[in-house]
Amino acid sequence: MQSLTRGKLAKIAGVNSETLRYYEQRGLLPDPPRGESGYRLYPQESVDRLRFIKGAQELGFTLDEVKELLLLRVNEDADKGDVRLRAQRKVAQIEQKIQALQCMRDALAQLIHECSGEGPTSDCPILEAMENHTFYPTTP
Amino acid sequence: MQSLTRGKLAKIAGVNSETLRYYEQRGLLPDPPRGESGYRLYPQESVDRLRFIKGAQELGFTLDEVKELLLLRVNEDADKGDVRLRAQRKVAQIEQKIQALQCMRDALAQLIHECSGEGPTSDCPILEAMENHTFYPTTP
DNA sequence: GCTTGACTTGTAGCTGACTACAAGGTTTAT
C-alpha cells in the first residue's frame, strides 16, 4: 500500500473523516497530492501525524499548540537552536502541568489514606481539605 | 467582611462575573442567600471554590468532572467509602495524565539533549523523532 | 453498465465554556 484516501486514513487513525478536512483547514495536516480524479492521496506518515495530534491534544495542548509542535519539524528557516528553544519551552510547559497534577494527586492520595472509609461524609477529611483548599496549587 | 456581591466575588476570584452565573446554572456554584434587594450574598468560601474550579480546569478537567470532584464534598447521602472510591478513581485518572505527560517530556528532553543546537533543521533529531512518532505514547 | 458507496467542495449546526447585551431595579457617591 502506498497512499490512503481520506476515509481510509480516517479509519486507520481513528478519527472522523470530516476532522481531516478541519485539520487541513487549520493547517495541521497538509493538503496531500491528488490522483487523477482529484481524490486526496495521503502518505502513510499522515497516520503518525494524526496520532501525534490526538495524543498531544489529550495531554491538554490546544490545536494551535500542537501546530507549534509540528512546526518544529517543518520550518526550514529555523535553525536547530530555534527548534531547541521551542522544545525547551514546551518541556517547561509540560513540567508545570505535571507538577500541578502531582500536587493534586498527592493531596487526594493523602486524604484517601487518612479517610477511614466508613460513616457519613460530614467529617471526611477529603471534603474538609477541599473546603480548606489544600487541594490545589494555591494561587497567592 | 461577611459576604460578597457578585462583582466583588468575581474580582477577587479573578473571573468574569458572568462566569459566576454560568457556574450557578451548571451547578458548580450554589445559588447563595440573597439580601433584601434580591442581590446575591456569596460567603467567603466561594472564593476558594472558584479557585478550585479554575485550578482543576487548568489541569484538564472538564466542568462536569470538576462538579464530580466538588460533589465528593456535597453529597450527604454518600458515605465515606463512596467518597473514597470516587477519590481513588480520580487519582487513577490524574496518574494517567501525569504518565502521558512524563512520557512526552522525557522524549522531548532526550531529543533536546541530543540536538546540538546549530545548523539547519534538516537533520535535527527532534524532528526525526517526531516523524518516527517516538514522541508520544504509542497507541498500538 | 449500473448501482452503491466514497470522494469533492461549500455551508451550516453542535457542544463546552464562556461573554455580551438589553431592560429594568438598587445602591452609592457626589
Add this chain to the structure above:
DNA sequence: ATAAACCTTGTAGTCAGCTACAAGTCAAGC
C-alpha cells in the same frame, strides 16, 4: 436628589473543535 455604578433576569453571540448535510463527481462490485 440624581447620575454612575452595580445588581437582577433573559436571551443571544463567540470561540474552539468538531460533525453533519447537500449537491455533485468518481470508482468498485456485481
